[in-house]
Amino acid sequence: MSAPLEINPYVKNIQQLQSQKLARRSEQIQEDIRRGSITSFKEVIDVSSGNPHSGGLRPLTFVRQVLAACFYPELLDSDGLKADVKQRAEKLLKTCVGGSVGCYTNTAGIPEVIHGITEFISRRDGGVPCDPQNIFISSGSQWCLSNILKVLVNTKSSLPCAVLSPVPCYPTTLMSLRAQGGLHVPYRLTEEGGWVLKGAELQRALQSAQGVSNPVALYVVNPGNPAGLVQSRASIQEVIRFVYENRLFLLADEVYQDCVYGENSCFVSYKQVLMEMGPPYSHSVELASFHSASKGVIGECGLRGGYVELVNVDQAVMDYIYKMFSLDSCASVSGQMVLDLMTNPPQPGEPSYPLYCQEKEEIRRTLVHNALKATEAMNLLLGFSCQPVEGGAFMFPRVDLPQRAIQRAQEAELPADMFYCMRLLEEAGLMVIPGCDYQQEEGTYHIRICIMVHEEVLDELLRRLRTFHNKFMKEFS
């Protein structure tokens, strides 16, 4: 006699990810390894998500020492911590209500942490000012984005609200959008030449939406995920002109801003370009830019700290956004503190500076090395082609699967790249994500691999992939 619930159809509408099936299978395989019934590999290498510490990268000592002292301030009396670690912890504890990380903070975050973020943004953008009223901290950048979508997507509107989003696209954003009752209008990135964003394609996508939906926003990811494009200033200007002309809210996911590898690439923020362009753009384009402590060199995904900066957004809209954030009380204090440490690292002359630089440089060197090595290795494999990885945490090589493999996948009722990934997991203990989860262009197959791992892990994963792939291609050729 339980209630016959009518589930929210928007929630029902959220796509089922293939990666969830892979995650479940991976758990079974790990159990089999523990029980000794799998012996061909000793552990599953999981490069399905950007989770740097799981891939053998180390947390930054300064960050962890300050956090430990904030959690247990008695450590401030010990000899084990450097003076600047103690000073930073004391400073951060003073910003907490009651001097405790166990207290709620303001809805938008600890004012002093927000202030530090505004200084970071301003330095990054060559001095462009940043208003603390425009920053909201939350438990991750996706949660910020989701709160903004809740305000922008009006399910009572005569046509469904839509967001123009790239293809391929990180799926969580699209799932959040669908859960809100919004539609996804895809614009394709051009794989040849490095997943380039072309203005003509934005126009095509917008026209395709006319009459069937009400486009309210454009979503861009720079540096890219799953494909590691770093946009040029000219490309960003083109996007800004497009959203200006078409009155779209610009949602810029910039969480990989400190992960740029290409020799000729450099990260420029949407905010900076917008301000450089001057009026009418600079004072009218509504922009939300997202950043996170989960990504990049700091890589503290588990602490859940992200923020959004809003630009040119009406006060009334800001008030609604504030309300949405207030429903979650506040972000975790550890997440907020790690944002502070990320945006305001040790400075030259401070005792922690040398080690901090050394650790950071080592991670950065690893990432640059991995991006190059992995791309080269993939391009040597028959059937694989991989665009240069200029930035971000991932590569997204294309794989031309043999017709017989595609047929076998159809019989198994699986997308062909999912069939490939499942076999890769089962036979080689390597977990990557199939391109079908990223709304790739029909008829193409890809896999997404996180390259934010220790060099030894990369070597082992490339070895496993090579061996598996050659066997797979032989089996199905």
Add this chain to the structure above:
Amino acid sequence: MSAPLEINPYVKNIQQLQSQKLARRSEQIQEDIRRGSITSFKEVIDVSSGNPHSGGLRPLTFVRQVLAACFYPELLDSDGLKADVKQRAEKLLKTCVGGSVGCYTNTAGIPEVIHGITEFISRRDGGVPCDPQNIFISSGSQWCLSNILKVLVNTKSSLPCAVLSPVPCYPTTLMSLRAQGGLHVPYRLTEEGGWVLKGAELQRALQSAQGVSNPVALYVVNPGNPAGLVQSRASIQEVIRFVYENRLFLLADEVYQDCVYGENSCFVSYKQVLMEMGPPYSHSVELASFHSASKGVIGECGLRGGYVELVNVDQAVMDYIYKMFSLDSCASVSGQMVLDLMTNPPQPGEPSYPLYCQEKEEIRRTLVHNALKATEAMNLLLGFSCQPVEGGAFMFPRVDLPQRAIQRAQEAELPADMFYCMRLLEEAGLMVIPGCDYQQEEGTYHIRICIMVHEEVLDELLRRLRTFHNKFMKEFS
């Protein structure tokens, strides 16, 4: 030329809380104190929320030591930590992917932490089993509730979906409901006799909803917030029969389960009573029970850890709930760990046990003392009447305001209890929340005060309140 955004009307529909105005005013006052332009009090006492460490209660040493060691595992080599602290930290670190608190966890939480929670629930409920598949950890219990509301509230349904919720009610729940496009159908708690929940009132509320909405769930808070009722077993049984007969999903907010003060009160969980009642109830009533590390003796609000246990929920619905949680990746690892420490504290014989018990007992004694002392003190004030506080973190005394004060409030376009609270903040530096934020019964006025504070803070707040109140009554009599 910025886009004329049509804001989501459900978000627009969220009520404006008076407490937000008070919070802004409090910030100004604190600034004035720093500048020396206010000298009549040295600091604002903020008892507007349940934020124990801000009111002078101390975090538990064991909890903070384990967390510090998890953040900075080098501490495990130091002599400063007891053996059981090190063992627990080592055990928790082993449950983290890559051995780092900086890694994402499973969507529902770290399996070992979930396992510990199931054991805690089973012990609490006299051995009733608890399935780990039914637990979802997130960044706070309200966030769990919000995810479940997203699944239950169908905005495409012919009549708006509604949740029966108490009056007075904690506003965040109602705001989340409205943001989802749901309606609030109020049922009144009876103030006389201690804010009792009466079955006849549930019936009346349900009938009032007929024809205008589609009631899908009943929301209860036990122990109460803002009013500190602890429900009896008989009352819980009555609620369970009611939701069974009317096919409502039961949402039980039980975050104050370890805060029970009344001599004859004791907390019994909805799950336990449901299972005791046997079939047909025990295998058909759909229940979600919420708990949190923010409340009670542990009081770690800033770490953002809460969980929900779901009972008798269809697998298809569970899958949708899982999807909603997956959009947030996972809860902060520090929040998850504090849940582990809360549900599995040190045991007799372990080195940390004596201090843990002493600290916990001190907090508990403080809370029992405060509940009694504050109630007595309020009942001595002319115009105030306060029901006994049997549990929870708050008292919710009624104040009969003089007609002239009500009139003055009307002139200032403020609810009368908001007018009172604003004056209390400005003249005595005491921040409490007016009953109007809790959907109190029309024509009545209340204030909500957090009693989860150090005894000295309570004494000072009662002193300030008494002085202010006598002056206020004199002014308006």
